[in-house]
Amino acid sequence: MEVRTAPALAVPQTSSELEVRIRKRFPHPEGTFHLHVHFRALAGFTILFGASGAGKTTVLDCIAGLTDPDQGRIALGGEQLYDSDGKRNVPAWKRHIGYVLQDLALFPHLTAEENVAYGLRQFGAAERRARSREMLEAFRIDRLRERRPAQISGGERQRVALARTLVTEPRALLLDEPLAALDRPTRSSIVEDLRRWNQRYRIPILFVTHSVEEVFALGEEVIVLEAGKIVAQGQPRDVIDAPRLETVAQLAGFENIFDATVLAGHEDRGTMTCRIGTASLDLETPMIRAEAGSQVRIGIRAGDIMLATESPRGLSARNILPGAIQKLESRAGMISAFVNCSGAEFEVHLTLAAREALSLSSGKNVWVVIKTHSCHLLRQ
Amino acid sequence: MEVRTAPALAVPQTSSELEVRIRKRFPHPEGTFHLHVHFRALAGFTILFGASGAGKTTVLDCIAGLTDPDQGRIALGGEQLYDSDGKRNVPAWKRHIGYVLQDLALFPHLTAEENVAYGLRQFGAAERRARSREMLEAFRIDRLRERRPAQISGGERQRVALARTLVTEPRALLLDEPLAALDRPTRSSIVEDLRRWNQRYRIPILFVTHSVEEVFALGEEVIVLEAGKIVAQGQPRDVIDAPRLETVAQLAGFENIFDATVLAGHEDRGTMTCRIGTASLDLETPMIRAEAGSQVRIGIRAGDIMLATESPRGLSARNILPGAIQKLESRAGMISAFVNCSGAEFEVHLTLAAREALSLSSGKNVWVVIKTHSCHLLRQ
Amino acid sequence: QEITVAAAADLSAALPEIVAKYKSQTGQNVALTFGASGNLSTQIRNGAPFDVFFSADEEYPKQLIADGLADQDTLYRYAVGQLVLWVPNDVPVDVQKLGMQALLDPAVKKISIANPQHAPYGRAAEAALKHEGIYDRVSSRLVVGENISQAAQFVESGNAQAGLLALSHAMQPAMKSKGRYWTVPLDSYPTLNQAAVVLSRSKQQKAARKFLEFLRGPAAGAVLADYGFSLPAEKH
Amino acid sequence: MNWEAFWLTVRLASLVSVVLLVIGIPIAYWIASSRWRWKFLVEAAVALPIVLPPTVLGFYVLVALGSRSPLGRWWESLTGHTLAFTFEGLVIGSLLYSLPFAVQPFAAAFGAVDPRLLRASASLGQSPVQTFRRVVIPLSTAGLVTGFTLSFAHTLGEFGVVLMVGGNIPGVTRTVSIDIYDRVQDAQYASANQTALVLLVISFVLLAIVYGVNRRAGMVGPWR
Amino acid sequence: MNWEAFWLTVRLASLVSVVLLVIGIPIAYWIASSRWRWKFLVEAAVALPIVLPPTVLGFYVLVALGSRSPLGRWWESLTGHTLAFTFEGLVIGSLLYSLPFAVQPFAAAFGAVDPRLLRASASLGQSPVQTFRRVVIPLSTAGLVTGFTLSFAHTLGEFGVVLMVGGNIPGVTRTVSIDIYDRVQDAQYASANQTALVLLVISFVLLAIVYGVNRRAGMVGPWR
Ligand SMILES: Nc1ncnc2c1ncn2[C@@H]1O[C@H](COP(=O)(O)OP(=O)(O)OP(=O)(O)O)[C@@H](O)[C@H]1O
């Protein structure tokens, strides 16, 4: 969206860091859900990633002040918002934190424009109108401005909810799957808008998503939650592309995950040999502290595996395995090849271009080429 | 999910085809939305695809009987459900069509289990309980069965809504973005469940999604809606991978879309040469009926473009363009390379493996290789 | 067999005592229903299952007789009501000395009377005021209760400073300690004859007539006198 | 203390409020769901009984039920006695007078149910009546409790209609409210106060039980 | 036709229902939003005035306002006259008696507002009071209309309390309901009927206007 040059609401210029250290329990007969997290989010995007029910929404609710943690501390830009020791608990409406709720919660009695203007009470009518119009235009929903939420589509509602929150120029932003109901072009243009917004305002933005694409498009930092605990944290390329945990690998969409047994270590080159499942297939993987004979899990991305139609020579890759193509499947803009190597099935992603170049087809004999460092050893 | 061997509700064995021919107008001061569609959906998955606000939910509402069309005919397995001529309009609750609404609409006063059992009034308590338990287990939410919708997470709610509809064994199924709030592993396992369901029951399933992945994972047929009209229809590989319309290409995520001018046709090999934008860059594309000098749009998938570090020889591809890598970006499990060829910027997708193999880096000179048939001429 | 007696509200203290005596003498059960005479007569017209009707005036019974709902031969004037001017203790006017003129004292801001439209005591009060020639000077200060009990409540609660009430009310234990009264001369208002009648619909004519008969006796008369009803001068 | 009158009153109020639940719900359902454009006239008509003074309404009811009206005569020929001055007559009069206190809150609550839930229910094969029973009614408990308690409490205190239609016959139509009224009229303040106090305490306990069982959740959210 | 009484009655009913809107909303807000565990006792207490017969309640009010009560004396020292037998006195008595008809429907409507909207409002920086004004109130119109019309209509027909507290003074405290009552008592049935009819027609028109303006949407959905 076009960025206003003279915002009437002062943009906090201090380093606005969000610090969260909370515990929260939901007791249930079938087992208590126990949220216990501690993290800092600097200005910019921090992605909250994790399976359904991991606790992402609960974290945001606590930060926004809509749920009280059982214990802990929440601070934004040096100001204590919640402190169970100091008995401090700033009410939600005084926190100046924007929150796009997972279920949107648009006001059914207000038009789209009135919804967007709802948080601008401090301005005069003209200013309120100008700001909300501008925001509606930015999200390409200005033609809906006279309509009630019941009269617009799901994706339109999601954009109204986003606009309603962004227009208030909050000190921090919590976005709970804000793009889930949008088509691809709309989504990318809003991602662009959000990036620009971020550059302009430099506030902490916590962004919940299940889309690995959005993690990479937006994430400067990603936090992976599992059952209420942080299990991984860092840059997307480290956390998502080189996961240490099987669950994270699954969330990130690792197509190939195998059981394996450690056969032997090679101290000299920092690798070890593992045998995959019951197949008589050995892979050379990076070294970890594990004794010979111990069980490990190995994850390999379908996109990290190369196929060759002739036995490749002079490659640095240490795992070159002969196999046969079982089947080829069209995916969105790419091809999945399933290759059987001595009983282990590998999924390999190819561009359409590559399939043509190698003239691959079902039944064809190929070589699967996997670099040592593409083999990720996963904890369970 | 495990499929019941002896369903108490007779599965209609007749060819159950859904035929829809409807018009529906929503008059708005800023312009009337006019839905006008005609399609048949056979047993199996038919994907409804289209931008936000295209009319997907309205189509489903009309079929379910929750919105009255202005005019037309809806028939399922030979039975007229709606006919504006014959003045027939079977009420929603007599249509036996399962519908997972976009906003879920779980009953807030009922537990998850009671929600799932809601549509099973015709069975005794024991049978009802058995069926809903089974369904809850299939969707891995049986531990939530005593909880109310307000006490479960967004993704969990989505699964309850799906279970609540599927358990009624409907004659047709309408799913409005049923997987939008789910993480990847949960989503794939539900996609698997749905495929199995489909094989068992063979009923028409209309599935709305914005995810190209889901289109390919489920779609036997895809219908693309734009502003209330069907603009494309067919198998995903034709419609999504070889779009004829720019809007469809955008929805499908075509990364490269250029303005171009037709320079000359080559009747002999069925191709023509087009000059891209203002760049002095010519591409050979498939032939269409267009005069020299006319303006066209060309779409090319980033995954359909190959990179070579040496000038490739003996390739059938007719477009081999020298350029330089501008930057490389990590995407989920792959690399985007942006290559400048005489002023035109191409986005090219590479696997991580390919980047290593070619040791690509920013500034490196490369050749961009594009097959004629990867250049899709798009109508606007 | 029980007989049911509908009676005007101002008999609500006296009649139960009479009934108790009657029962100890004859063993006859008598159920009592009190209400405004107008309401009771409306109800009788619409089929109320009463055997005897004790009205607070003579008009209602006569109309019932005229309409064939009561028997002329049972009409009995059982008492004459008396009007008093009642003043609470905290109002500093000497009613005994001033009589009606006490109402002109500035300390008397509101004067309560029963509704002259349909309550006999209200009509009597109005007549007495006119007779005294002060009606026009006090009419703006009149507050009107829907019946004589309500008029009493207005003064008794301290919201009115004087009231034209029934002697039977003024003599009630609850009122006696709270104020003083002056009896309005009988010649300043039309006689407040109160009459009773046996209803034609009654299925217990004999028992009903027997009860009325008892009322003519000295035992009942004494009780009525105790409660401030003077006995009728002449009898039918 | 006139326990006979008490017992009668509680029976009357319970019966009236339960009957109003039974007949008020369908009327309110119609008001909430009909899209007839003149519906608002019916809504206004439902509120009319209470704009008349109760004794006057009672008078009209008395005339309508009494031995001189066709209805009264028909009933008399059927049962041998008039409806007026019987417990059934009281019930009819009270029903009429308390109707709006039940119907209006019911209709307001029904109309506030999220329409998306009705759509979901229809798509799950449930007829409008089933949907009403399984979704609308359970989500309207606050309105149902309101209508029920208002009509119950109002019938406890009802006086004018009851007096006119009932005729204050001990054990049959003399309710506590008439009993208290009689005592006050008679300047028996001590016993009137005592009876009123007992009525208040018993009503309070009954109402508290109803509200306590149907505890309002309290608006969720950051209401600090 | 006593137009003076009419005008007085309409003024009284309008004033009482508007004042009940003003004081009933905060009380209902508290009932709907408080999480105090004994709240249900307060809810029960709010309904208590109507369990007493109106004349008896009126009698107690009369005693409370009279010159022998502290409140009455305080008011008298302030204004020189007692509250009884004045228009203000009528207003106070009617307010007390009609309170539950306003508060209970309000509270039921407030409690039915989707709590997610309250959360959204708080996250948009709006205080509980602003949220109440901008979200809860507009989404509770059906309940507000119900409470308003019930208290309005009920005050039109109110008789017992008004008679007791007002003293039936023409032009000051004689309302239509008392006027009609007097005529019935006086067996002037024709003129009573006529007045009652006029009252019914005018009330009907007023109520129809209120319901017509606040037209219920009709439950959306497949209610065929
Ligand atoms: N109000 C509540 N009361 C009890 N349990 C709750 C409540 N809200 C959430 N939970 C439970 O706590 C866990 C975390 O829920 P949360 O909504 O934070 O998950 P999430 O990570 O946002 O999931 P999703 O991706 O599905 O939205 C879940 O198991 C959920 O069932």
Ligand SMILES: Nc1ncnc2c1ncn2[C@@H]1O[C@H](COP(=O)(O)OP(=O)(O)OP(=O)(O)O)[C@@H](O)[C@H]1O
């Ligand atoms: N009840 C309604 N009244 C008026 N207009 C409506 C109504 N419902 C939808 N519309 C409009 O009709 C168009 C189609 O809406 P629809 O909900 O069918 O879109 P959709 O394809 O489902 O979009 P999305 O992907 O965002 O859910 C939109 O422009 C929307 O604003």
Ligand SMILES: [Mg+2]
């Ligand atoms: Mg969530």
Ligand SMILES: [Mg+2]
């Ligand atoms: Mg939609």
